[in-house]
Amino acid sequence: MALLIKNGEIVNADGRLKADILVEKDTITRIGQGLEAPPGAEVINARGKYVFPGFIDPHVHIYLPFMGTYAKDTYKTASKAAVVGGTTTLIEMCCPAKADPVLKSYQLWLDKAEGNSACDFTFHMGVSRTDKKAEAELREIVASGISSFKVFLAYKGAFGVSDEELYNVMKLAKELGVIVTAHCENAELVAQMQAKLIAEGKTAPKWHYHSRPPMVEAEGVHHLATFAAMHGTHVYTVHTSCKESVTAALRARERGVNLWIETLIQYLTLDMTDAEKGGFDRASKFVMSPPLRYKCNQEFLWHGLRQGFINTLATDHAPFDVKKQKQMGRDDFTKIPNGIPSLEDRMTVFWTKGVCEGRIDLHRFVACASTETAKVFGLFPRKGTVSVGADADLVIWDPKYRGKIRQKKQHMNVDYNPFEGWDIKGRPSVVTVRGQVVARDGVFVGKLGHGQLVKREPNHF
DSSP: OOEEEESOEEEETTEEEEOEEEEETTEEEEEETTOOOOTTOEEEEOTTOEEEEOEEEEEEOSSOEETTEEOSOOHHHHHHHHHHTTEEEEEEEEOOOTTSOHHHHHHHHHHHHTTTOSSEEEEEEEOSOOOHHHHHHHHHHHHTTOOEEEEESSSTTTTOOOHHHHHHHHHHHHHHTOEEEEEOOOHHHHHHHHHHHHHTTOOSTTHHHHHSOHHHHHHHHHHHHHHHHHHTOOEEEOSOOSHHHHHHHHHHHHTTOOEEEEEEHHHHHOOGGGGTSSSHHHHGGGOOSSOOOOTTHHHHHHHHHHHTSSOEEEOOBOOOOTTTTGGGGTTOGGGSOOOOOOTTTHHHHHIIIIITTTSSOHHHHHIIIIIHHHHHTTOTTTSSSOOTTSBOOEEEEEEEEEEEOOGGGOOSSSSOOTTTTOEEEEEEEEEEETTEEEEETTEEOSOTTOOOBOOOOOOOO
């Protein structure tokens, strides 16, 4: 069935106009004023509202075996949370352990998504080793439509890669035109600092920050950039949390390294004191890696998004419950499963704290949360823009809405919300994924299984 959206104000990263949008099947087919609805079309009046391209989260964990447990969401819960919050495409981290077969791991992650997701999805393929078999399977995965890798410079003995493996990943990625996304922390420094703190009896959640200070992250960024420069590989620093690591990335750019920077909604709005307040149950909710930082970093990160030297806004969504999973680290902060759930609330918090408080304008709002991600990861112009020929992933945004974030109302399958009780201004009124309405006013109305794998061609030669 066709869909006609009338009277809205279309906002793209590079412009805006008041016009109607005609959607036929999966695609935007016409944009103009006074469009007539075809017979049988659904008509949505978007007067007084903005129409944005569907938002893209470039960094989520849905199926994740980690630190002796598993992330709580499945695609049946996470994709509902995504679309209700205005996110219509997810890029999930496929994270096999070192001993796991590469191709079988990719198929496992894919099987978790196919037939279960309400929104479109793709993957960053995790690389934890680079032997001949792994390399052959990585080539096969890239040929099947996955054009980005993920490496961990942290988590020694688990996901982390050696320098030899990092060198080999960069070489292969450059050959294939694949961008390498990276968790940048120095694994050895983290391990040594953790051991020192635990030996001193410093076991509470607040010490997590001190085991991974900003210089450890900045060193990881510098390390990544050095290896990227050896081959001319394009790289992307995920969950960049502080001024020190952004500065290291910018210095690498000045040296000619092709590098993009991601930050998270958590780093813009939460800070290290959240992991210090109250008892263990409260503080452990805010343990993630890299850690939440001093509050003074927030305006620097907002400025980076506003000026464009920080490219994208993500979540690193990783839901672990407090009642059982976070308790694993009650006597040892190094055993607290790292992660904060934020997939559902990324855009409403970004709007409330960003647009409404004058930190970013409408165009950077769209660019950071949709368009730049689409361009970096080979989704543009199919995704990330409201234009003829693009997928009809659309968010009709109601700027007049007022409400509160409540865990009891969320779709994420976890027993807390880091933004519990926060006032929000604005939210998605109607969300479509490839022309199908999937959410209305905070309620999921779509179909699980509608979401598809989006195949991507390498674009970073």
